[in-house]
Each structure stands twice: as C-alpha cells, then as structure tokens.
Amino acid sequence: MARSSLYQQVAAEVRRAIYTGDLAPGDQIPTETDLMEMHGVSRNTVRLALGELENEGLILRMRRRGTFVRERRPLLMRPQDEFLPLDQSEPRFDSFVHAVTSEGRRADQNIEVSIVKPPEDVSIRLALGDDSLAVVRRRLRFVDGQPYNTYDSYFPLDLVGDSEIARPGDIKRGANRVLAELGHHQVRAVDDISARMPTPDEALQLQLEPGTPVVVYVRVGYDSEDTPVRVAVSVLPADKHLIRYELERH
Amino acid sequence: MARSSLYQQVAAEVRRAIYTGDLAPGDQIPTETDLMEMHGVSRNTVRLALGELENEGLILRMRRRGTFVRERRPLLMRPQDEFLPLDQSEPRFDSFVHAVTSEGRRADQNIEVSIVKPPEDVSIRLALGDDSLAVVRRRLRFVDGQPYNTYDSYFPLDLVGDSEIARPGDIKRGANRVLAELGHHQVRAVDDISARMPTPDEALQLQLEPGTPVVVYVRVGYDSEDTPVRVAVSVLPADKHLIRYELERH
Numbered sequence: 209m210a211r212s213s214l215y216q217q218v219a220a221e222v223r224r225a226i227y228t229g230d231l232a233p234g235d236q237i238p239t240e241t242d243l244m245e246m247h248g249v250s251r252n253t254v255r256l257a258l259g260e261l262e263n264e265g266l267i268l269r270m271r272r273r274g275t276f277v278r279e280r281r282p283l284l285m286r287p288q289d290e291f292l293p294l295d296q297s298e299p300r301f302d303s304f305v306h307a308v309t310s311e312g313r314r315a316d317q318n319i320e321v322s323i324v325k326p327p328e329d330v331s332i333r334l335a336l337g338d339d340s341l342a343v344v345r346r347r348l349r350f351v352d353g354q355p356y357n358t359y360d361s362y363f364p365l366d367l368v369g370d371s372e373i374a375r376p377g378d379i380k381r382g383a384n385r386v387l388a389e390l391g392h393h394q395v396r397a398v399d400d401i402s403a404r405m406p407t408p409d410e411a412l413q414l415q416l417e418p419g420t421p422v423v424v425y426v427r428v429g430y431d432s433e434d435t436p437v438r439v440a441v442s443v444l445p446a447d448k449h450l451i452r453y454e455l456e457r458h
Numbered sequence: 459m460a461r462s463s464l465y466q467q468v469a470a471e472v473r474r475a476i477y478t479g480d481l482a483p484g485d486q487i488p489t490e491t492d493l494m495e496m497h498g499v500s501r502n503t504v505r506l507a508l509g510e511l512e513n514e515g516l517i518l519r520m521r522r523r524g525t526f527v528r529e530r531r532p533l534l535m536r537p538q539d540e541f542l543p544l545d546q547s548e549p550r551f552d553s554f555v556h557a558v559t560s561e562g563r564r565a566d567q568n569i570e571v572s573i574v575k576p577p578e579d580v581s582i583r584l585a586l587g588d589d590s591l592a593v594v595r596r597r598l599r600f601v602d603g604q605p606y607n608t609y610d611s612y613f614p615l616d617l618v619g620d621s622e623i624a625r626p627g628d629i630k631r632g633a634n635r636v637l638a639e640l641g642h643h644q645v646r647a648v649d650d651i652s653a654r655m656p657t658p659d660e661a662l663q664l665q666l667e668p669g670t671p672v673v674v675y676v677r678v679g680y681d682s683e684d685t686p687v688r689v690a691v692s693v694l695p696a697d698k699h700l701i702r703y704e705l706e707r708h
Contacts (some may be wrong), residue, residue, distance in 0.1 A: 220658075223658070227657075262612065262657045263513065263655070264656075264657075264658075265654055265655040266655075282652065286707075287703070291705045291707060328703075334669050383604060394707075395706065395707045396704070396705065396706050396707070397704070397705045398702065398703075398704050399702065399703040399705065400701070400702050400705075401651055401673070401700070401701040401702075401703075402532065402673070402696060402699070402700050402701070403653035403671050403672075403673050403696035404515055404671065404696055404697070405513070405514045405515045405669050405671065406514075407477075407514075408470075408473070419655055421653050421654065421671030421696065422653075423651070423652070423653050423673075444655055445655070446652060446653035446671065449652070450650055450651070450652050451648065451650070451651040451652070452648065452650050452651075453537070453648075453649040453650050453651075453703055454644055454646070454647070454649075455537075455538060455541045455646065455647045455648075455649065456645065457541060457644070457645045457646070
C-alpha cells in the first residue's frame with residue numbers, strides 16, 4: 209500500500225478505535241482541538257480525517273453537540289411475514305407496523321395515492337404496455353416520528369381502477385386482501401434486493417446523514433395465473449434496517 | 459430546500475441527464491473544460507460537482523481516459539439455490555460459480571483455510587464459548603479476473619477439526635456435503651442482509667471505486683438438532699450484485 213497522508217493516518221487511528229470497540233457506538237469522539245493536540249496536526253488535517261470517517265458512515269457530526277460513533281439499531285424486516293398462509297397472515301396486515309410495534313416503538317405512515325405512468329423498470333415487471341397506467345400507493349413511514357423508509361406499491365390500473373386501491377387513504381385490511389377479493393390472490397413473489405447511494409431527493413426525504421447507503425427491496429407479486437399484479441419498491445436506509453429470510457429444506 | 463451552491467447546480471444538471479437517460483451507462487461525461495464553458499463556472503466548481511457525483515456512485519473517473527456514467531451489470535445471486543433438496547443441489551456445488559458461468563463469464567477463487575478465534579458476532583451466531591475456536595475458509599472470488607466479492611465460512615473447530623474442512627484447498631463436493639457426512643446435515647438457514655460503506659481493507663481488496671457501498675450477507679446453517687454448524691459471511695459490492703429470493707404460498 210502507498211504511504212498514507214497525514215489525515216489518513218489520523219483517520220486510521222480513530223477508525224481502529226471504533227473497530228476495536230475502544231470507542232463504542234454512541235461515544236463522543238475527541239474534539240477537533242483534542243485531536244489536533246493528540247496527533248500534532250492542523251485543524252484542516254483533523255477535518256479531512258473526520259470527513260473521511262463520516263463518508264464511511266462510521267461517525268455522526270451533530271451541530272453544536274459534537275461528533276459521535278454512529279449507533280446501529282436496525283429494524284428487523286421479515287419479507288416472508290407477508291407471505292404466510294392466508295389464515296396466519298390475517299392479523300398481520302402490515303409487516304412494517306408489526307416489526308416496529310413489537311419493538312415498543314411507534315409506527316406512522318403517510319399514504320399518497322395517484323395514477324401514473326410507472327417508471328420503466330416497474331412497467332416491465334408488471335408486463336404493462338407502453339401507454340398503460342398504474343395506481344401507485346406511496347408511503348413515507350416513520351418510527352417514533354422520524355422518517356424511516358419509503359414503500360411504494362404499484363398495481364395495473366386495469367385491474368384495480370374501480371376498487372379501494374385506487375382511492376385515497378389507508379386500507380385497513382390491506383391492499384393484498386383487496387387484490388384477492390378482485391380474483392388476484394398472490395401465490396408467488398420474487399424479491400430483488402440491492403443497495404446503492406441515495407438520490408438527493410431520497411437523502412432529503414429520509415433525512416439521511418452523509419455516508420448512508422440505501423437498500424432497495426423490490427417485490428413482484430403474481431396471481432395463480434402467473435400474472436404480475438403488484439410491484440412494491442422499498443427504499444431502506446442501510447443503517448436502520450436488517451432484512452431476514454428463513455429457509456427450510458422440505 | 460435551501461438555495462443550492464453553484465457546484466450543486468452543476469451536479470444537479472449532470473445528475474438529471476443521467477437519471478433521464480440523456481447520458482446512458484458507459485457514456486463519457488463532458489470534459490472539465492467543456493463543463494466550465496457550458497455552465498460558465500471555474501474548474502474548481504466543476505471538480506466539486508464531479509466529486510459529488512462520484513461519491514453518489516453515478517460516475518467513474520478513469521485516469522487519462524475521462525469520466526463515464528457507471529455501468530450496472532449486477533450478478534444475480536440466488537441464496538436459495540444452495541438450499542434445494544439434496545438430490546437437486548448435487549450438481550450445483552457452488553452457487554457463485556454457477557451464477558457466473560451461466561452468464562458466460564469466468565469464475566475463479568482463492569481459498570485460505572485457517573483456525574481462528576472468530577469475530578464476536580460470528581461466535582455468538584455459532585453459540586461458541588469465549589475461548590472456542592473456529593475453522594474459517596476465506597474466499598476471494600473473481601469474475602473474468604477481477605476481484606468480485608468475498609465469502610468466508612466459519613465452522614466450529616470441535617465439529618470439523620479432523621475433516622477436509624480444516625485442510626487447505628478447495629473441496630470439490632462442497633463443505634456442506636462434508637458437514638452432512640459428519641452427521642450435521644443443514645436443514646434450516648437464517649439469512650441476514652444489510653448494507654454499509656466498505657472498510658478501507660475491503661475497498662482495497664475488492665478494488666472498490668468511491669461511492670460504492672457493500673451488501674453484507676450472513677447465512678447461519680442449522681442441523682436437525684438446531685445446532686448452528688456454519689456461518690457464512692459474504693461482502694458483495696453493491697454495484698455488482700443483485701440478491702433474489704422466490705417465495706411461494708404453500
């Protein structure tokens with residue numbers, strides 16, 4: 209490895225303290241002045257070092273309060289919950305609400321319903337023609353009042369245009385139940401999981417700190433004729449979510 | 459939103475061109491000089507703008523060749539493949555090799571075998587005592603000669619110390635098969651998926667560009683007594699991997 213610059217050396221020492229646990233999650237990092245004295249370097253060098261650690265998602269700079277080791281307390285998401293046999297899934301109409309409330313935290317969501325020409329990747333997954341429209345139910349979800357993730361469900365307009373799904377507001381029994389009543393019970397799903405850096409809009413909406421990637425989770429639901437009837441796109445800030453699947457050999 | 463600075467305005471225009479597809483994956487971005495003229499700004503402003511886009515993972519700066527829109531051609535990983543009924547999984551001893559070769563690309567891996575005191579989170583998942591050791595088989599995997607991901611499998615030393623698993627080199631029929639022969643056939647697995655920015659070591663080993671998060675995929679395998687017998691940790695650069703699960707309602 210090439211010889212590292214002064215600021216990289218300072219960053220490496222703080223990083224090591226975090227990885228070894230000498231600095232624990234939530235601990236305050238020494239002040240800029242302290243770091244200048246400890247390492248015999250300039251303020252600018254300290255700032256470059258802290259900037260690097262911030263971009264790695266290791267520390268959090270809080271205005272007027274100081275700099276802290278980031279806490280990781282991810283929400284456990286279980287995508288299979290929504291896919292339990294129908295009788296078992298009855299009481300769990302929303303797995304996000306279930307996951308949050310079972311941790312003793314408070315869940316809220318804003319829902320916006322609109323009719324749109326969906327993004328190309330959603331159109332393809334729904335096997336829609338070029339000019340076909342979709343109903344989208346966009347949710348911004350909150351935990352204890354903080355924006356936490358987004359969850360947008362797309363449905364072919366032809367399928368759901370006359371149903372509650374196309375009307376504003378929450379559907380207490382869940383949109384999946386309405387789809388089933390319309391004759392499109394989902395029997396199969398394909399889940400795609402990837403990650404990337406957030407778009408500026410996402411960073412703003414979800415109040416993301418620098419150095420926070422997002423996990424993008426896309427579910428396509430198919431009915432018994434193998435027609436795609438729903439595409440759900442979730443954007444999950446990576447520092448706050450853990451996705452878990454359980455597999456059994458049958 | 460606060461009024462954005464000059465470099466943010468330049469970044470926003472290039473970003474928009476990428477999101478709308480005016481600049482497609484692999485396309486060259488206008489040179490610094492072109493961008494200075496197009497926007498009537500200084501070289502420093504252009505560099506700040508490009509730095510921001512690079513940190514978002516949208517562009518790739520290649521020495522002496524110019525700056526390009528990043529290509530996304532992710533490898534499709536199917537964690538369930540390894541968990542097919544035993545008779546079906548027979549020919550597919552390594553799902554990474556299968557995924558790569560089925561795309562017509564070349565897969566290679568380096569394997570290092572050692573006996574270690576595992577990291578705390580692995581110890582906990584393997585339900586090991588404080589001083590218990592594990593055999594770790596560390597793989598660095600390549601696609602078409604480029605480092606692609608890492609895959610480290612931990613096994614309790616007590617369980618596998620006398621077997622091939624503890625000896626150097628590849629195991630043609632797969633370590634899972636050896637575990638089954640030792641009486642620890644895995645019948646259940648728990649998969650945890652999260653994402654974060656890479657550590658400097660990971661960035662170096664996997665030759666990551668700035669603005670590239672990693673997906674961390676951890677599988678714990680349990681035998682029929684519900685004893686954890688294997689923990690596999692994969693570090694997957696987010697720009698190169700897509701994880702897919704398929705669910706069916708039984």
